[in-house]
Amino acid sequence: MLKFQIHAPGKVILHGEHAVVYHKPALAAVVGLGTKLQLRTQPESQVASFQLEALNCTLEIQLPEFNAFLSKFRSKYPGDKPDCTAKLLEEVRAEVAKQLEGSGSNTPKQQSTQKAFVSIYYLLAGAVLSAPKNPTLTLQSGFQVKIESELNVGSGLGSSASYGAALAAAFLILAGHFGKESYIREENQALISQWAYESERISHGTPSGVDNTVCTYGGMLKFIKGQGFQPLHIHKPLNILLVDSRVSRSTADIVAKVRHLAETFPHLIEAIWKTCEELVTAAIPLYESFGNAKDDSEKFEKLERLFQINNDLLKAIGVTHPKLEQIFTIAFKRGFFSKLTGAGAGGFAIVLLPENYEQNEVYWKLKEELEAAGFGVHATTAGGAGLRVSTLED
Numbered sequence: 001m002l003k004f005q006i007h008a009p010g011k012v013i014l015h016g017e018h019a020v021v022y023h024k025p026a027l028a029a030v031v032g033l034g035t036k037l038q039l040r041t042q043p044e045s046q047v048a049s050f051q052l053e054a055l056n057c058t059l060e061i062q063l064p065e066f067n068a069f070l071s072k073f074r075s076k077y078p079g080d081k082p083d084c085t086a087k088l089l090e091e092v093r094a095e096v097a098k099q100l101e102g103s104g105s106n107t108p109k110q111q112s113t114q115k116a117f118v119s120i121y122y123l124l125a126g127a128v129l130s131a132p133k134n135p136t137l138t139l140q141s142g143f144q145v146k147i148e149s150e151l152n153v154g155s156g157l158g159s160s161a162s163y164g165a166a167l168a169a170a171f172l173i174l175a176g177h178f179g180k181e182s183y184i185r186e187e188n189q190a191l192i193s194q195w196a197y198e199s200e201r202i203s204h205g206t207p208s209g210v211d212n213t214v215c216t217y218g219g220m221l222k223f224i225k226g227q228g229f230q231p232l233h234i235h236k237p238l239n240i241l242l243v244d245s246r247v248s249r250s251t252a253d254i255v256a257k258v259r260h261l262a263e264t265f266p267h268l269i270e271a272i273w274k275t276c277e278e279l280v281t282a283a284i285p286l287y288e289s290f291g292n293a294k295d296d297s298e299k300f301e302k303l304e305r306l307f308q309i310n311n312d313l314l315k316a317i318g319v320t321h322p323k324l325e326q327i328f329t330i331a332f333k334r335g336f337f338s339k340l341t342g343a344g345a346g347g348f349a350i351v352l353l354p355e356n357y358e359q360n361e362v363y364w365k366l367k368e369e370l371e372a373a374g375f376g377v378h379a380t381t382a383g384g385a386g387l388r389v390s391t392l393e394d
């Protein structure tokens with residue numbers, strides 16, 4: 001019996017959100033919250049079941065039907081490895097629509113469930129069809145998957161990439177691409193990230209690829225759309241407070257509004273993107289040298305100023321919100337610097353926390369005040385470990 005557990009972290013954008021859409025660099029980092037997937041094979045069963053706690057539902061795949069789908073795909077596209085992912089995704093969408101027929105797809109919850117199911121079916125089929133040792137592999141024994149997440153869906157903390165990376169790693173192990181221990185090898189991480197990107201395409205159309213990359217590899221990285229990423233060599237993760245404004249928003253809508261602004265004032269907005277690029281250039285050596293000297297306070301103060309400048313640039317393009325402003329004011333009053341992260345207009349803010357912040361009474365006051373004002377608050381780190389596979393005890 002095969003059983004294992006996967007933890008895939010979520011992410012924050014530290015700098016360069018929005019500018020990254022216009023091919024300027026962004027800095028992203030994983031956070032200490034993530035998605036946990038547990039998989040147990042069930043040799044007697046012919047069903048793969050998926051308990052999705054975030055969506056409060058359980059989805060099932062009947063293996064005989066799934067194997068029939070695989071064999072139909074193989075005969076329709078003989079010799080094609082599912083590098084031809086576009087064809088596979090098309091076939092999967094049609095198959096899932098057939099299977100979910102009559103269950104409705106109008107409410108946001110139903111649409112979310114449908115996307116989550118397409119991701120499962122697509123990634124599982126892709127992993128089996130490209131199985132390295134057996135080009136005619138089918139699934140002979142059932143399994144049970146349970147997915148729990150500390151990341152709210154739709155909050156901008158990369159829940160979909162974290163979900164996709166966890167699924168990708170689980171199915172690649174199941175189909176024999178690599179073992180529970182060798183997932184960490186460079187070529188296997190690249191494969192996980194590539195399939196997590198495929199999952200991201202289901203939710204986001206043409207995503208930049210930053211979320212699946214950082215969720216898989218972990219740490220902090222610089223990302224330029226269309227050019228890939230470079231890891232930052234940090235000595236230790238940064239302490240941050242994630243503050244949930246509890247205002248939901250659509251990234252696509254906000255990106256469209258910003259695009260309209262950029263089209264109205266092209267030179268002006270381009271100057272903001274250039275400043276964001278300068279800011280990323282100034283921030284990298286600070287992040288990379290943190291923790292290698294006894295006294296980091298000077299660097300920390302510089303970083304605080306960069307947080308403030310970055311936040312003011314984001315305000316300038318109109319992506320703040322009264323609830324976010326309330327968070328910034330509460331933090332500033334207590335001597336902390338903060339910025340919105342991701343698309344803005346709601347979602348999360350991040351507050352920079354100094355070394356040993358837990359021993360600082362002002363930190364507890366800040367936390368108390370934010371909670372009393374109705375915000376969700378999680379102290380965590382930016383820049384920790386990426387996706388991890390571990391053994392699963394009974």
Ligand SMILES: Nc1ncnc2c1ncn2[C@@H]1O[C@H](COP(=O)(O)OP(=O)(O)O)[C@@H](O)[C@H]1O
Pocket residue numbers: 035052053054055111112113114115116117147148149152153154155156157158159160161163203
């Ligand atoms: N923990 C999860 N369990 C199941 N499905 C998930 C989970 N997280 C994300 N998803 C799927 O990904 C879709 C997009 O997630 P969302 O959180 O909106 O994206 P993002 O992480 O980019 O903000 C959801 O509608 C759902 O289909």
Ligand SMILES: C[C@@](O)(CCOP(=O)(O)O)CC(=O)O
Pocket residue numbers: 013016017018019020021155156157158207208251255341342343344347
């Ligand atoms: C605004 C943007 O730069 C970041 C959006 O981040 P999120 O969806 O809030 O995590 C858009 C993008 O990079 O595709």
